[in-house]
Amino acid sequence: MEIALAILIGMFFAVSIYLLLSRAIIRMLLGISIFGNAVNLLIFTAGRLTKETPPIVPMGEEILLEPFANPLPQALILTAIVIGFALFTFLLVLGYRAYQELDADDTDTMRIAEPERAPRPPLTY
């Protein structure tokens, strides 16, 4: 069953890379969001899959017995989801404001930081 998920994750990556390579900011944002999902699934699957047994110690027990889903990747992913969401909202608003200020969502026309004809460095000390 890991193989099926591995192929799905490959699809996630392919789609997100394709979107990220676009020149349109909004497509890149969609790409970022999917990229986040892809990475989360990658970590999740790399920690091995276990069906329907969450890592919760049953009532009245002291230790958890096999089989149970690996809790370590889950802890990592939980953090990643929240941070990914924070990043996504920030980027979304950044893109939105850039669109408002520059009237452009094409990265080729957004070149304030790296202008097309940047001045040459001065040949002095």
Place this chain on the structure above:
Amino acid sequence: MIFGTDLTIALIAIAPFLASFLAPFIFRFSGYFAGWILAIIPASIFIYLLGFIKPVSEGGFIQSSLEWIPQYNLNFSFFIDGLSLSFALLISGIGTFIVIYSGKYLKGHPDQGKFLAYILMFMGSMLGLVLADNLVVLFIFWELTSITSFLLIGFDHKRQASRRAAIQALVVTGAGGLALLVGVIILQQLLGNWEFSAIRNYSDYLQSLNIYPLVLILISIAAFTKSAQFPFHFWLPNAMEAPTPVSAFLHSATMVKAGVYLLARMNPLLGASDLWFIILTIFGSVTLLWGAIWALKQTDMKLMLAQTTVASLGLLVILIGVGTEIAISAMVIYLVAHALYKAGLFLLVGIIDHGTGTRNITELAGLKKFLPISFIAAIIGAISMAGLPPAIGFFAKEEMYLALMRFDIDAILIISVLILGNSFMLVVGAAIATKPFLGEIKPTPLKPHEGNLALLSGPILFGILALAAGIFISDFGKLFVNPTASTIYNYLVENHLKWYIGMFFKPLILFSIITWIIGAILFYRLENIRSFLRRLDDGFNWDFDKGFDAIIFSLIRFADFLTRLWHHGRLELYMVVVFILLAASVLIPLTLTGAIPSISATIPYLTFYEWGVIIMAALGLFALLIARTRLVAIVSMGIQGFAVALIFMLFGAPDLAFTQFMVEILTVVILALVMSRLYLDRRDNRIFEDVLRDGSIALIGGVGISILLIAIVQNPLDLRLTEFFALTSKPIAHGSNIVNVILVDYRGLDTLGEIAVVMTAGIAVLALIRIRAGGPQMGIGAAKNNKRRNKNKLASKKTSSSSANKRSRKNSTRNININMKQGKAKR
């Protein structure tokens, strides 16, 4: 012979650094007296070092070592032998008066505290350099002297000439430093020890190796850059941009001698070979003549002295290259003589500059009446420089001629070079001691006045010492020359220096007489020689300075070219590079290590609802890819997100599923809000070539990740951590939900960091939405913004209110997330 160990030696190198931290504060409290106060440090070092003279002259050798990285046998080890003691005495002794002098010379300068700090830092570096036993420590202090020299030359950093000179010195000496590092590492690899004292006797073994010439060349490059040997000599005259005390201290008496020190130190190990003799005498001779001749061209007295310093350094290198017992003795005497008269003369030029406002020798005359003490000190300095008895310079000259009293072609060539060089230097010394002081008084920018005690104490004392060392030459020889020369020569050098009447009637004196006669003739014709050299110089339109500029500027152009090549400003190309590298870094190691897994063709066993979820995710992705409208794009985003959440749910991760649901809902809502305000092209307007390029990169990347993941899951997983959490979660952390226990207990700080990230993002979003005062005044948006400003007044009100809504919604999301996790943890 080891005399003993003493940890205070390490303190000698460290104390000036400590003092340099205090210097700015001392300056703030005491102003101009800071020079006098701070001079206590070098003075006490000097007095402390005096105590070593007797044991060292009896063949003693004092070591000290602080542990640094014992695994690599690296220690902060220092030692005192004849050579390091002479240098350390010169550095601390001259340094004392330099610090006093600086206090007065830079009086009223707002950065004087900084200046004194730099000077002391330099002094510490230089002392560390000459005392270091460990070769890595030697290298570190070597580089520190380059850096402090950079700071001091560039002290007046508002002038371009100053900045240029500082960069030039740093580049040239820094390049030499790298050569030193490589040389030192090779030495350690060959001889297996970082301590110089442990490897100094392996010269026979080292010189039989094929790699010996390389080591010799590397060490020579280091020494030649530092000691301004041809063809690296050009930085030293430019370094005269520094304030005069710096020129006197660093660029005549101490730092430029570091290269000479290195050669002298390495002489037992690398010296006495033919290659050593050839390299050192040839480069030394060219440097000596070059420096001595161009000294006559200058009219700025500081530059005259700087050029003769280049010449003197060449002379010292020749003597080390010759390397006989007498040549080494001559080198030691000349080293001390030169340090004393050159520092003194530099300081006197500073006094003249300070007192009259100019240091151009053609504009100065008749100052004898106004600066009588300076005049006397200058005469003594010039006597030593000219090598006249009874000053110490006389013996330096006698010894170097004595060393070459041989009738072979090498000796005759070298002695001719020495005679010429010495007579040119005599001219410069005589010119500086007489021209500004004698004759009719000329008008100067300032009313001429004599320096005070702080300024004059150095030159007077150096002059007295130069005379005293000459008069008491026999004791000087016993206490300083012999121990130092013995260390360099690596055999005991016997004393033979003394005064006797017969010495003026031996054939040896003829060489001195020839030197004086040539010097006198040249001095008489100085004006003609100067104008001839000026015309000669004008005839060439290339010099080493221009060459240096050309190298630096081509470096800048190259850097510019590289920057433009990599930072072209096209974001999608950056992304292309990133993802090609991602694909390559996944696929290439997999292929090279043969780790590509074999994939069986059987359909994996999954239940129908699991298949359903996977297909749903795939469909969502596909729909997103071909979405033509915003609505379809947002809905398909949602579909894949929910599919991911369901996968988490199915495979035993309910916490992830809940969070993912929550985040996915918010993402869709916010996306819908923002997207409805963006007026976007409906289609993905990539041209076909781009689709092909991006599509293949994406495909290769995706396939690569799939293969990687399949390869990973076919290998066993280390579950020790998981087992640890499963076993301890309840008994130790008192939580049943292990994921939550990890988050809030075992990795609680991570969660704190995560919350901080979310908060920062929230603040940044807030700032982005709030800051819109008129938009950019320049750049792409400016013109449009001005046009639209009036039109958009109403619209902006609307957007700000809606963004406020969004903000509050997001805040509540954050709270939900955090509450959710903490709530679960308490379960």
